[in-house]
Amino acid sequence: MWGIEVIFKGKNLIRLLGGLGTALEISLIAVAISIPIGIILGILMAGRNPVIKAILRVYLDFVRIMPQLVLLFLVFFGTTKVWGWDLSGEVSAVIVFSMWGAAEMSDLVRGALNAIPQHQYESAQSLGFTPLQTKIYIVIPQCVRRLIPLSINLITRMVKTTSLVLMIGVVEVLKVAQQIIEANRMSAPNAAFGVYLFVFALYFAVCFVLSIAARKLEKKWS
Amino acid sequence: MPELLKVNNLIKRFGDSTVLDDISLTVKKGEVVVILGPSGCGKSTLLRCINALEDIQGGEILIDGENILTGGKHNSKVGMVFQSYDLFPHLTVLDNITLAPCKVQKRDKAQVRDEARELLKRVGLFDKEKSYPRELSGGQKQRAAIVRSLIMHPELLLFDEVTAALDPEMVREVLEVILDLAKQGKTMMIVTHEMQFARAIADRVIMIDGGKIIEENPPERFFTNPDTERARQFLNTFTYESVRA
Numbered sequence: 001m002w003g004i005e006v007i008f009k010g011k012n013l014i015r016l017l018g019g020l021g022t023a024l025e026i027s028l029i030a031v032a033i034s035i036p037i038g039i040i041l042g043i044l045m046a047g048r049n050p051v052i053k054a055i056l057r058v059y060l061d062f063v064r065i066m067p068q069l070v071l072l073f074l075v076f077f078g079t080t081k082v083w084g085w086d087l088s089g090e091v092s093a094v095i096v097f098s099m100w101g102a103a104e105m106s107d108l109v110r111g112a113l114n115a116i117p118q119h120q121y122e123s124a125q126s127l128g129f130t131p132l133q134t135k136i137y138i139v140i141p142q143c144v145r146r147l148i149p150l151s152i153n154l155i156t157r158m159v160k161t162t163s164l165v166l167m168i169g170v171v172e173v174l175k176v177a178q179q180i181i182e183a184n185r186m187s188a189p190n191a192a193f194g195v196y197l198f199v200f201a202l203y204f205a206v207c208f209v210l211s212i213a214a215r216k217l218e219k220k221w222s
Numbered sequence: 223m224p225e226l227l228k229v230n231n232l233i234k235r236f237g238d239s240t241v242l243d244d245i246s247l248t249v250k251k252g253e254v255v256v257i258l259g260p261s262g263c264g265k266s267t268l269l270r271c272i273n274a275l276e277d278i279q280g281g282e283i284l285i286d287g288e289n290i291l292t293g294g295k296h297n298s299k300v301g302m303v304f305q306s307y308d309l310f311p312h313l314t315v316l317d318n319i320t321l322a323p324c325k326v327q328k329r330d331k332a333q334v335r336d337e338a339r340e341l342l343k344r345v346g347l348f349d350k351e352k353s354y355p356r357e358l359s360g361g362q363k364q365r366a367a368i369v370r371s372l373i374m375h376p377e378l379l380l381f382d383e384v385t386a387a388l389d390p391e392m393v394r395e396v397l398e399v400i401l402d403l404a405k406q407g408k409t410m411m412i413v414t415h416e417m418q419f420a421r422a423i424a425d426r427v428i429m430i431d432g433g434k435i436i437e438e439n440p441p442e443r444f445f446t447n448p449d450t451e452r453a454r455q456f457l458n459t460f461t462y463e464s465v466r467a
Contacts, residue, residue: 123308123309126275128298
């Protein structure tokens, strides 16, 4: 029915899950790179140095305004043409997603730091906490609580956006789906519907779990 | 009684505007001084200077004869309670109270907890030690904030309009706690707009206007027959004449 049966033919299911694995691998590596970089950049953005702040602001706007697809093309094709780098699609994707993730993460960290009222610092100072103790016991715990749900949402967006990397030749879940549909064009002309529906279900399963976790944590710590 | 606090010719400016202009005062051990004055007269700024939250442009502030290091370093003999209570939102009431004694003063945790419970009982919050600040009413938060300050054993307690952000029915429960502290002989400086309370608790009233001390008197004198016309005008703003004939 609707071409769903195609998924269970031969190694199709394994291949689709493998594609999903590739997509998740790219996003998880990018997340692992972008979170620490984002935290450092965010702390700098909330800091006092106006030059650093301006540079980071431009970086953030650049990454945000540029469609991710254009960034992917820029890194994958552009670097080959200009510097002769032979980056694989996967490496290009990890670079682009790390740049993007670090930028978004830095904005979340900046927001979380700025959201801590001045009075929290003054109360801490009045109780005799040193600036370092204030950060350890008061600022960081509050920021982390604010950041975890927001970062999970960011990760969800990154997982979804990996569907673009098929455009630079990475065989992820959507690309596998296309290949399966192509191969079964004659035997199952409706396969497009069933296979894409299945891809939808895969993305949904991953992102839904993440977004539920985010909501739970948000509720717990609000 | 020996002097606990001595302020000599204190000057505080924000940019071009002078907020505190040549303020001198003393507070003796065990004394309760209420500071009154219109909004923006500099009374909160005075407390903030004494608590080393502001840098000063002139004069000196001595606590027990010791010059407080202005601009950052806090003097452990001073405790302050703010208008907006500012408990730490990620900690329970008990943890809010015990964090500073354990981490700053390195006191024994079990002993600090016992003292915290004792103080919570005293302010009527014994059953709230596991609550988070968001689960408390404004009055309860402010009482917890007072305990958080008390447990550090400050010699001078500063109260900066601690009831100004509260609903009227919660004002009393907080003021009762402060009255109780006065009975225990704590040295306090209180900025407030609650005139009845000021009259009941003060050993001495200081009125500030335009950054200067304009009158300093015992409460009976200040509230019934002040020396200055400015104080009289100020007190009149708290009474209303009947509109009925």
